[in-house]
Amino acid sequence: MKIRFVLLLLAPVFAFAQRDYSSMPVAHNEIAPGVHRLYIGQGVSVTAFTGQDGILLIDAGYEQTTRQLMDTLKRIDQRPVTYLINTHLHGDHTGGNAVAGNNATVIAHTNTKAYLMAERKPENQSSSAGLPSITFDNEMRLQFNGQELLLKHLPAGHTNSDIIVHFPESNVVVVGDLLFAGYFPFIDLNRGGTLEGYFSNVRHLTGTYNDQTIFIGGHGPAFSRAQLSEWIDILSETVTIIRRAQSEGMNADEIKKANLLQKWESFGSFFITADRWIDTVLAGS
Ligand SMILES: [Zn+2]
Numbered sequence: 001m002k003i004r005f006v007l008l009l010l011a012p013v014f015a016f017a018q019r020d021y022s023s024m025p026v027a028h029n030e031i032a033p034g035v036h037r038l039y040i041g042q043g044v045s046v047t048a049f050t051g052q053d054g055i056l057l058i059d060a061g062y063e064q065t066t067r068q069l070m071d072t073l074k075r076i077d078q079r080p081v082t083y084l085i086n087t088h089l090h091g092d093h094t095g096g097n098a099v100a101g102n103n104a105t106v107i108a109h110t111n112t113k114a115y116l117m118a119e120r121k122p123e124n125q126s127s128s129a130g131l132p133s134i135t136f137d138n139e140m141r142l143q144f145n146g147q148e149l150l151l152k153h154l155p156a157g158h159t160n161s162d163i164i165v166h167f168p169e170s171n172v173v174v175v176g177d178l179l180f181a182g183y184f185p186f187i188d189l190n191r192g193g194t195l196e197g198y199f200s201n202v203r204h205l206t207g208t209y210n211d212q213t214i215f216i217g218g219h220g221p222a223f224s225r226a227q228l229s230e231w232i233d234i235l236s237e238t239v240t241i242i243r244r245a246q247s248e249g250m251n252a253d254e255i256k257k258a259n260l261l262q263k264w265e266s267f268g269s270f271f272i273t274a275d276r277w278i279d280t281v282l283a284g285s
Contacts, residue, residue, distance in 0.1 A: 021064035026072040031214055031222060032170035034145060036076055040065050043270070044092050045218050047174045048073060049167070051145030054082035057104070058165055058174045059218070060096030060130075069096055083107060083144065085151065086132065087176025088161045089115040089191065093218060097130030107140075108132040109153050111161035115191065154178070157201035158185065160192025164205075172214045178202055179217025179228065183270040184277035185235070187284065195239070195284030202232045219270060234264060242281045252282055 024041035031037050031047075038046040040061045046069060047058040055077055061069050073081070084101035086094050086108040094116060097106060108116075113132045120127070134140075139152045150166040158177040165174040177186065178201050187193040205215065206229045215223045223231065238261055245255045261267070261274040268274040 021062060022067070024065050024068065026065070026068050028072055028076065031216065032167070032172050035167060035170050035172050037216055037222060038069065038072055040069060043219060045216055047165075047216055048076060049145060049147075049149075050077040050079070053145045054079040056083040056085070056142075056144050056149075057081050057100055058085045059087055059093040059176070060084060060100040062092050063095030063098075066096040066099040070100065080104070083142070085163070085165055086112050087163055087165070087174065087218065088112055088159050089119075090159070090177065090188070093176065094130070099130075101130050105134060106130065106132040107134045107136075107142075107151070109161045109163050110135040110137050111159075111192070112163075115159075115161060154201045154204065155197050156192045156194050157187075157197040158193050159188045162201070170214075171210070171212050172216065173205065173209060174216045175205060175218075177218040178205065179215055179220070179223060179231075180270065180272070181217050181220025181223050181227070181231065182266065183220055184238075184267045184272040184274065184280075186272050187280050189280070189283055195281060199232065199236065199239075202228065206232065234267070238264060238267075238277065239281050242278055246282060252278060255282075 027039040029037055034049055034051045036048040036050065038048060040046065044061050046061050049056040055073065081100055081104040084097065084104045084106045089112045113135050116131055137153065139150065142149045142151060147167060147169045150168065151163055152166065153163050162176055162178060164176065185198065187195055187198050206225055209225060211225055213225055215228050217223065241260050242255060245258065245260060255278050256275045268277065
């Protein structure tokens with residue numbers, strides 16, 4: 001069971017297995033004053049909030065891309081990282097914790113810390129490097145750089161450790177892997193994620209914020225509310241199609257061979273292919 005968990009945790013990394021991490025570029029753009037989106041290797045988002053108090057980082061990317069992440073950060077702002085918030089436990093969001101969070105206070109949901117401790121590599125069993133020192137269950141507020149940020153746990157969706165970070169003044173919400181912008185999402189059914197929860201959380205996001213809100217997800221470009229709505233509507237349509245095929249007596253292989261999701265081919269171009277999405281939907285039904 002434990003081995004299976006480890007393999008699944010590494011799954012997002014396999015999408016880049018052929019690539020050289022050390023040369024993976026980090027793109028950067030300022031989404032709102034002081035709110036920077038860093039994009040590692042065209043695949044993984046990190047958000048940095050800079051200002052008078054220093055840097056607040058949301059997620060830390062892969063362990064193997066920490067150096068270029070920190071180099072990019074230094075070019076944006078010389079001040080130290082004061083806080084590092086993890087949106088959830090996965091290695092493409094927490095892998096850089098030990099370095100990026102070295103002199104910072106690391107904050108995460110209670111379950112994120114529990115998973116990180118349970119899944120530490122054998123050689124790191126006695127080390128607390130990069131582990132969250134502040135955890136919460138429902139929500140917390142944080143004053144930083146003249147703004148009050150709201151950190152909120154949403155019910156089990158992508159995993160059961162997901163939090164979102166709202167910047168009310170900037171009208172930006174960092175939603176972690178509740179957004180795979182333009183792609184089929186990964187739903188970690190082995191770590192508390194649920195299909196229904198994922199959809200209801202994204203619907204909660206579209207219902208809570210406004211037309212000017214910018215949503216930064218863990219993967220893909222930043223989205224407006226209209227784009228987020230369109231994305232979840234398409235995913236919902238694919239679920240309906242898969243379930244209809246299932247109710248007509250088709251098994252997983254038959255559904256995959258029938259190319260029912262061909263219209264949304266680009267959705268499968270990241271790391272959850274159409275076939276994996278079909279498996280997720282069938283497993284989550
Ligand atoms: Zn994830």
